[in-house]
Amino acid sequence: MYLKTLQIRQFRNYKDQKIDFLAPKTILVGDNAQGKSNLLEAVELLATLRSHRNSRDRDLVRESEPVGQISATIERQNSTNDLSITLRRNGRRSVAKNSETLRRQLDFLGVLNAVQFSSLDLDLVRGGPEQRRHWLDTLLIQLEPIYAYILQQYNQVLRQRNAFLKRIQELGIKSHEQELALWNVQLAVAGSRVTRRRSRAVERLAPIAQAWHSSISGSTEILAIQYAPNISLEQNEPEQVQQAFLAKIATREVAEQHQGTTLVGPHRDEIELIINQTPARSYGSQGQQRTLVLALKLAELKLIEEVVGEPPLLLLDDVLAELDLNRQNQLLDAIQDRFQTLITTTHLGSFDAQWLKSSQVLTVRAGQISNQI
Numbered sequence: 001m002y003l004k005t006l007q008i009r010q011f012r013n014y015k016d017q018k019i020d021f022l023a024p025k026t027i028l029v030g031d032n033a034q035g036k037s038n039l040l041e042a043v044e045l046l047a048t049l050r051s052h053r054n055s056r057d058r059d060l061v062r063e064s065e066p067v068g069q070i071s072a073t074i075e076r077q078n079s080t081n082d083l084s085i086t087l088r089r090n091g092r093r094s095v096a097k098n099s100e101t102l103r104r105q106l107d108f109l110g111v112l113n114a115v116q117f118s119s120l121d122l123d124l125v126r127g128g129p130e131q132r133r134h135w136l137d138t139l140l141i142q143l144e145p146i147y148a149y150i151l152q153q154y155n156q157v158l159r160q161r162n163a164f165l166k167r168i169q170e171l172g173i174k175s176h177e178q179e180l181a182l183w184n185v186q187l188a189v190a191g192s193r194v195t196r197r198r199s200r201a202v203e204r205l206a207p208i209a210q211a212w213h214s215s216i217s218g219s220t221e222i223l224a225i226q227y228a229p230n231i232s233l234e235q236n237e238p239e240q241v242q243q244a245f246l247a248k249i250a251t252r253e254v255a256e257q258h259q260g261t262t263l264v265g266p267h268r269d270e271i272e273l274i275i276n277q278t279p280a281r282s283y284g285s286q287g288q289q290r291t292l293v294l295a296l297k298l299a300e301l302k303l304i305e306e307v308v309g310e311p312p313l314l315l316l317d318d319v320l321a322e323l324d325l326n327r328q329n330q331l332l333d334a335i336q337d338r339f340q341t342l343i344t345t346t347h348l349g350s351f352d353a354q355w356l357k358s359s360q361v362l363t364v365r366a367g368q369i370s371n372q373i
Contacts (some may be wrong), residue, residue: 001113001310002075002340003043010061010068010085010087013039013367021362024337027351030364034343039364040116040315046083047114047313048138049095049105049148050190051344052121063088077310081111109145113304117297118317125273125280125289131256132271138202139300140311143307146199154190154266162261162371169260178306184297187265188245194266196236202227202271209299216291221275223292230268287324294327298334316343320350 007018011034017277028036040058041051061068068087073080084096085108092102092160102108123131140147161183168176181295199367206225209331227233232244245264249256252263273292280292304312314335320328328350335341337358344364348356363371 001077001312003112003313004073004075004080006039006042007071008039008042008069008072010065010070011062011070011285012062013368015062016368017369019362019369021340021360023358024339025335025341025343025359027348027356027359027361028342028364028369029346029348029361031346034199034364035100035367035369036364037118037317037367038315038367040342040344043072043112043114043313043315043320044116045070045085046072046074047112048141049085049109050138050141052116052118053137053327054216055353057093058089059088060087065089072112076111082287083108083111092237097169104149106145106149109141109148110308113142113310113312114315115297115300115304115312116315116317117293117319118315119319119322120317121293121297121319122286122289122322124293129268129270133266133269135296136198136201136271139205139303142199142304143201144197150190150193150197152334154166157183157186157190158262158265158267165256165262166260168257184246184249187262188242188249189230190243191265192238192241195231195233195241195269196238198266198269198271199227199229199233199236205296205299205303208278209295213292213295213296214297216295216327221288221291222277223295224274224277226272226274228272230265233310235318248358289329290323290327294323294331300330301334301339311339316341318344318346320345 003021005018005020007016008014011015011208019039028039030036031181041053066089069084070087071082071084073082082098086094095105095113096102097108124135137151141151162177164176164183168180171261202225202336209225210223213221231241231248233241234244248264256263275283275288275292280289301312301314320331323331332355348361351359360367361371
């Protein structure tokens with residue numbers, strides 16, 4: 001797949017900017033806070049309808065403007081599609097494909113695939129479980145766009161069940177067993193769909209990441225990635241997972257009503273990253289943690305390519321500065337011209353002459369993109 005053009009209007013610090021991508025690799029060079037990361041964020045939104053910055057739509061729209069828009073033309077092996085996202089400061093976003101507004105955001109996903117790698121991704125190792133869940137969910141949305149709907153359904157049931165538990169806690173509702181039992185079943189059904197898909201995704205990703213990690217570390221370290229669901233997952237059949245859900249809910253019933261919140265479900269899952277049988281967050285140096293994140297990102301690229309049948313885009317946000325020379329070379333060698341790549345940097349010193357020669361170099365200054373070399 002190939003991102004041919006991108007137009008961003010009233011988005012972050014961009015007023016109205018159109019870019020034609022003329023080479024497999026595009027280097028965006030400029031000082032910090034000029035808009036380089038914002039451009040990659042726009043592409044990420046087109047691919048996943050999510051931002052790794054966890055921004056609300058009102059924060060994405062340029063200051064004092066009511067509406068922002070991201071539009072793009074994407075070439076695939078057998079089709080060309082125009083995508084558009086309209087963001088509103090006050091109100092819901094809308095999405096369009098080939099000039100037709102789509103009722104379901106689900107129908108928008110899957111046209112463009114992209115893997116984002118930024119310095120924020122080091123939080124995959126150092127941060128809390130919610131960051132690893134968000135990472136896995138974003139990958140799953142690209143592997144299986146229906147997962148966006150499955151996750152939305154689960155979060156909706158979770159919110160409603162939490163509201164009911166809060167009412168029990170605050171009002172001391174006595175005759176709640178029947179209604180709570182209904183919410184329990186809904187949570188188990190929706191949650192088991194999330195749990196089973198997360199389990200399968202980790203199962204597929206882990207061996208690819210292990211191979212990359214072994215290569216980058218020179219076979220000196222052994223990586224393990226383990227899905228640690230909040231409920232027992234001895235069997236992966238829907239009915240068995242649902243029964244495990246209900247059984248665990250029964251053991252936490254008193255605590256849930258006392259705390260007024262749901263204590264069971266995939267919103268409490270963990271994805272364990274382990275190096276040489278030690279949790280990665282407490283293992284070794286920043287360099288070793290960066291090796292792990294680099295292996296995860298390269299594994300994402302390969303898995304998406306395997307499932308989708310075409311290589312995804314790679315978005316590298318000021319990440320070369322975070323890697324030592326060996327890891328930089330591993331990454332740049334892995335990319336070659338296999339993946340269309342957008343790279344942000346504050347200087348061109350990390351790139352050899354051959355890379356620069358085969359790349360489109362753009363300068364970003366205060367939301368203006370120019371100087372195509």
